[in-house]
Amino acid sequence: xxxxxxWTIDIEDRIATLTLKTNELNxxxxxxxxxxKEISIDLDKNENVWAIILQGNGKHFSSGVQFDIxxxxxxxxxxxxxxxxxxxxxxxxxxxxxxxxxxxxxxxFCMGGGFMLTQCCDFRIVSEKTVFxxxxxxxxxxxxxxxxxxxxxxxxGPTNELIMLGEKFNPEKALQYNLxxxxxxxxxxxxxxxxxxRKFLQLPPKTISITKDIIKRGDKMSLEESLELExxxxxxxxxxxxxxxxxxxxxxxxxxxxxxx
Numbered sequence: 001x002x003x004x005x006x007w008t009i010d011i012e013d014r015i016a017t018l019t020l021k022t023n024e025l026n027x028x029x030x031x032x033x034x035x036x037k038e039i040s041i042d043l044d045k046n047e048n049v050w051a052i053i054l055q056g057n058g059k060h061f062s063s064g065v066q067f068d069i070x071x072x073x074x075x076x077x078x079x080x081x082x083x084x085x086x087x088x089x090x091x092x093x094x095x096x097x098x099x100x101x102x103x104x105x106x107x108x109f110c111m112g113g114g115f116m117l118t119q120c121c122d123f124r125i126v127s128e129k130t131v132f133x134x135x136x137x138x139x140x141x142x143x144x145x146x147x148x149x150x151x152x153x154x155x156x157g158p159t160n161e162l163i164m165l166g167e168k169f170n171p172e173k174a175l176q177y178n179l180x181x182x183x184x185x186x187x188x189x190x191x192x193x194x195x196x197x198r199k200f201l202q203l204p205p206k207t208i209s210i211t212k213d214i215i216k217r218g219d220k221m222s223l224e225e226s227l228e229l230e231x232x233x234x235x236x237x238x239x240x241x242x243x244x245x246x247x248x249x250x251x252x253x254x255x256x257x258x259x260x261x
Contacts, residue, residue: 006032007039008057014050015197016043021057028113029066030084033091040094047260050208051200052098053193054121055105056114061130064112065144085144092145096120099209101200105193106130107186119149122212124180125193126171132179135166152219153178204242204258210234 010017018039020026043049056062104118107127115134118124136142143163151159154177162169174180184192200208210233218226237243241261249256
């Protein structure tokens with residue numbers, strides 16, 4: 001597997017662990033984000049990967065995007081700014097578009113772009129000592145990587161509070177605002193996240209992929225459109241060995257053995 005400057009990838013028993021490793025605070029630059037885009041495409045295509053854990057190396061998940069990137073906004077034209085921001089957004093969107101379940105394992109500082117990256121995941125398992133913030137207003141900017149990623153989970157009121165004030169907040173508030181999945185002790189964070197990821201090894205991966213697509217795309221559709229989407233996508237499962245295995249194992253009350261086919 002290809003090696004990267006800012007990331008490591010470990011695949012074990014169909015679970016890929018993607019680790020951000022830039023510095024002590026895991027701050028991301030544009031090179032980091034371009035690598036993330038490439039990795040996202042590769043992991044999505046890899047049939048040996050059924051679930052993905054995203055984590056930061058060391059004590060912190062990520063303190064966000066490198067300040068130099070933000071500082072240059074006054075040194076470039078509006079068109080350059082728009083182009084750069086669209087490129088940055090496309091990297092996060094590529095990760096969010098992965099068809100497999102993604103689980104963020106979060107500890108330490110999770111701020112700015114680091115926090116927004118967790119909102120690209122399907123699930124977020126968080127240490128009770130994690131510190132969150134979305135502080136860009138304090139730099140004279142607002143969220144650059146998808147304000148709606150917060151709004152769709154937390155709603156408008158909590159999003160107003162978190163983004164317009166830019167203050168730090170704790171895991172309890174994040175859970176209250178539906179921004180994380182669950183809180184665990186620092187000692188149990190790794191094992192709790194792995195146990196959560198292993199649940200997907202007991203489920204047919206193509207069905208999980210289709211279900212994820214229905215949930216994400218259907219949320220932006222009318223009910224009638226989303227019902228048709230369910231029919232269209234599920235019809236692609238007909239004739240697959242995993243569908244036959246699911247039906248047979250359920251009928252005979254035995255543990256299924258899925259292959260991804």
